[in-house]
Amino acid sequence: MGYFCRVTDDPIGMGVRYQLCFALYSASRAVTDFYRPILDRVGLTYPQYLVLLVLWERPDEPVTVKELGATLRLDSGTLSPMLKRIEAAGLIRRERRASDERVVEIGLTGTGRELRAECAAIPMTVAGGLGISLDEYVQLHRTLEKITTTINGTKE
Amino acid sequence: MGYFCRVTDDPIGMGVRYQLCFALYSASRAVTDFYRPILDRVGLTYPQYLVLLVLWERPDEPVTVKELGATLRLDSGTLSPMLKRIEAAGLIRRERRASDERVVEIGLTGTGRELRAECAAIPMTVAGGLGISLDEYVQLHRTLEKITTTINGTKE
DNA sequence: CCGATTTCAGTTGTGCACAACTGAATTGTG
DNA sequence: CACAATTCAGTTGTGCACAACTGAAATCGG
Structure with a gap:
């Protein structure tokens, strides 16, 4: 297992720049930075955009908060307030399922559906x-x- | 540029799971999750650990907030409160440079230096x-x- | 059928990130 | 030298992440 040391030139083996964890951390933030000006134009943050990507996969049937959380690996502590903000922006609707009042279903509004076309080019722009x-x-x-x-x- | 589409099996080309951005975002969070219990034992958060990695590279000379920011790509809005917390934990000292009162120099305390040995095994544990x-x-x-x-x- | 357990979304509190701004210290320029 | 521009850390406000908890609703077991 010690062979991972050879990855770096750092004599101590602990220089930040050579750590994979740092490379991952900073690449993730850099990519978010890259998205920011693009998503600003449609009024979304990066995590909000990810939520919409999930909803756009099945635009006509609602997704529960639990399902969203399983897909994005986020808990209700993160999702609940975020979904409220997306709702306030008019892109989604949140309603309790009649047959099970514990469950909240997230559905796209017309505006939320329309936004999809505007965002269609984003993945390729970023990849490029x-x-x-x-x-x-x-x-x-x-x-x-x-x-x-x-x-x-x-x-x- | 369109050839990036072939990366996925998604007919629409926009499914979250197939997006690199999502892979990066969730891998970054997963790795942080992996660090959490390990760093909990030494009382550090992941970003605080990164700050200490920088300081441990040159344990005997202080690093300015500006230099830290350049290395980690974080601004003073993130660093200032974080450095205060690390200072409150007794690991660093913050003092204004006499020759230029705008600059704040961050130096390790004895405890901060000692913590290094305890963390020496972490990179390899994680890599493995x-x-x-x-x-x-x-x-x-x-x-x-x-x-x-x-x-x-x-x-x- | 009823009480214990589980499931679900939401709330609270902490700690990043980051934009926008503040104010003090220093540097540059006429 | 004077004063405008720049540099630097810090503050404020917003939005994630995540742990710990709450409370309502549904399910399970007896």
């Missing part, structure tokens, strides 16, 4: 702006998913 | 817990740095 090749893109995606699966898997 | 090979680790690090450099480069 990262400065990496298709091979790197695919490999990166695969490795990131592996890490997420490993960590989230060992937790449950 | 991600479920990826050395090759994937190296490649991932390289690609993430490329993305960060590209994005941060086009901003300045």
